[in-house]
Amino acid sequence: MKSEKTNNLEHILIKCITACETCATLCLQEDHVKMMVKCIQLDRDCADICALTSRFVARNSPHAQHVMRECIEICQACHDECAKHEHDHCQKCAEACQECVDACKDWLASKTTTM
Amino acid sequence: MKSEKTNNLEHILIKCITACETCATLCLQEDHVKMMVKCIQLDRDCADICALTSRFVARNSPHAQHVMRECIEICQACHDECAKHEHDHCQKCAEACQECVDACKDWLASKTTTM
Amino acid sequence: MKSEKTNNLEHILIKCITACETCATLCLQEDHVKMMVKCIQLDRDCADICALTSRFVARNSPHAQHVMRECIEICQACHDECAKHEHDHCQKCAEACQECVDACKDWLASKTTTM
Amino acid sequence: MKSEKTNNLEHILIKCITACETCATLCLQEDHVKMMVKCIQLDRDCADICALTSRFVARNSPHAQHVMRECIEICQACHDECAKHEHDHCQKCAEACQECVDACKDWLASKTTTM
Numbered sequence: 001m002k003s004e005k006t007n008n009l010e011h012i013l014i015k016c017i018t019a020c021e022t023c024a025t026l027c028l029q030e031d032h033v034k035m036m037v038k039c040i041q042l043d044r045d046c047a048d049i050c051a052l053t054s055r056f057v058a059r060n061s062p063h064a065q066h067v068m069r070e071c072i073e074i075c076q077a078c079h080d081e082c083a084k085h086e087h088d089h090c091q092k093c094a095e096a097c098q099e100c101v102d103a104c105k106d107w108l109a110s111k112t113t114t115m
Numbered sequence: 116m117k118s119e120k121t122n123n124l125e126h127i128l129i130k131c132i133t134a135c136e137t138c139a140t141l142c143l144q145e146d147h148v149k150m151m152v153k154c155i156q157l158d159r160d161c162a163d164i165c166a167l168t169s170r171f172v173a174r175n176s177p178h179a180q181h182v183m184r185e186c187i188e189i190c191q192a193c194h195d196e197c198a199k200h201e202h203d204h205c206q207k208c209a210e211a212c213q214e215c216v217d218a219c220k221d222w223l224a225s226k227t228t229t230m
Numbered sequence: 231m232k233s234e235k236t237n238n239l240e241h242i243l244i245k246c247i248t249a250c251e252t253c254a255t256l257c258l259q260e261d262h263v264k265m266m267v268k269c270i271q272l273d274r275d276c277a278d279i280c281a282l283t284s285r286f287v288a289r290n291s292p293h294a295q296h297v298m299r300e301c302i303e304i305c306q307a308c309h310d311e312c313a314k315h316e317h318d319h320c321q322k323c324a325e326a327c328q329e330c331v332d333a334c335k336d337w338l339a340s341k342t343t344t345m
Numbered sequence: 346m347k348s349e350k351t352n353n354l355e356h357i358l359i360k361c362i363t364a365c366e367t368c369a370t371l372c373l374q375e376d377h378v379k380m381m382v383k384c385i386q387l388d389r390d391c392a393d394i395c396a397l398t399s400r401f402v403a404r405n406s407p408h409a410q411h412v413m414r415e416c417i418e419i420c421q422a423c424h425d426e427c428a429k430h431e432h433d434h435c436q437k438c439a440e441a442c443q444e445c446v447d448a449c450k451d452w453l454a455s456k457t458t459t460m
Contacts, residue, residue: 010129010133011126011129014125014126014129014169017169017170017173018125018169018170018173021170021173021174022173022174022175024174024274025173025174025175025271028267028270028271029267033263033264033267034263037258037259037263040258040270041255041258041404041406044254044274044404044406045401045404045406045408047170048397048400048401049397049408049412051166051170052393052394052397054129054132054133055132055133055136055162055166055393056390056393058132058133058136058137058140059136059137059139059140059386059389059390060137060140061386061389061390063390063394063415063418063419063422066415066418067394067415070408070411070412070415073408073411074408077408139389140386143382143385143386144382148378148379148382149378152373152374152378155373155385156289156291156370156373159289159291159369159389160286160289160291160293163282163285163286164282164293164297167278167279167282170278171275171278174271174274174275176271176274176275178275178279178300178303178304178307181300181303182279182300185293185296185297185300188293188296189293192293240359240363241356241359244355244356244359244399247399247400247403248355248399248400248403251400251403251404252403252404252405254404255403255404255405277400281396281400284359284362284363285362285363285366285392285396288362288363288366288367288370289366289367289369289370290367290370
């Protein structure tokens with residue numbers, strides 16, 4: 001049976017994937033694409049690791065915790081980069097990444113406590 | 116700018132991915148796995164096509180509509196198989212697949228109308 | 231039992247994924263990123279559909295043929311865009327996409343004949 | 346410019362994905378599916394982490410090394426489980442996983458040396 005926390009985590013991971021995909025697409029349409037390169041690169045990595053993590057959590061994989069540690073790291077890096085840019089899509093992506101970092105940390109903490 | 120309909124669609128696609136992953140995992144733990152084989156196989160395909168579709172929609176890809184047609188087909192097949200089984204995870208997965216089929220059809224209809 | 235043709239197809243799909251990922255990464259490092267935007271966008275879609283197709287083929291999914299038709303379409307579009315650019319990574323990607331289109335068409339033709 | 350080692354690694358990761366997908370599909374068709382459950386579960390995780398790793402390597406991501414460490418761990422677990430079963434697809438999958446573990450370790454070692 002899946003807990004509320006898990007359902008919520010999956011929802012947050014998914015929001016982060018779509019925020020990253022949207023951010024990458026809109027960065028490519030900005031006038032100064034050159035300044036957005038690092039942002040686009042992190043968006044790609046972040047969307048991919050969130051996608052993997054959400055599926056490992058959904059399938060209750062014994063490897064979910066390790067993958068989530070890496071997810072936290074990449075989300076944090078993506079947040080830090082996006083937060084530097086004023087574009088609306090970057091700000092929204094930074095927010096989604098931060099929410100993701102927090103939810104992943106919460107989930108990991110709950111696993112450590114209950115085991 | 117992303118419409119409410121698109122945000123909602125992405126949310127429904129994601130719910131379907133996690134329902135499929137959960138269903139496949141729990142099918143593997145059932146006493147009569149043998150009877151669940153087709154269900155597990157469809158769960159894998161369905162989760163993958165929904166994942167692809169959600170990312171094509173999020174990135175506003177010109178290929179989103181084609182991919183979505185295939186998504187509808189696989190979700191429908193997954194629904195039909197899951198609906199045959201009484202397990203709670205199968206029933207929930209069938210429901211998520213049906214919701215996905217409906218949302219994808221709505222989205223496609225809205226695209227046809229506005230173009 | 232998997233045929234030689236299938237093993238070969240999977241290998242070609244994979245080469246195309248890595249060519250697309252590499253091309254997108256190097257496009258982002260070009261001086262005139264602005265001119266490479268369409269190329270980067272197609273690289274993302276192409277890598278994703280090839281990844282899905284290779285897994286549907288590997289798992290012998292009944293949906294492999296439909297997905298492959300979309301794969302051919304996206305690979306063709308990616309080839310046509312990449313072929314316009316003189317960068318080495320674009321030329322290599324165009325070549326990998328063309329090889330992919332040909333291999334997918336061969337595979338589809340072999341399925342139609344043997345059924 | 347991509348080295349021979351990197352091209353080879355991507356090829357090996359891909360072979361591992363297809364070996365895992367094939368193994369999971371054929372495990373589901375075995376008479377004693379019940380005995381193959383852990384194998385199927387590991388096949389799913391292993392295919393997914395190899396897919397992520399191959400794309401991070403192809404796009405030259407700064408996060409490739411961390412992801413690869415997790416890839417080694419999951420490939421090793423998948424190898425150990427597959428190696429217990431006499432089915433041809435399990436033996437082939439165990440072999441592909443081992444090859445993957447070795448190639449990833451080589452690649453990581455080469456990164457540490459050159460930096």
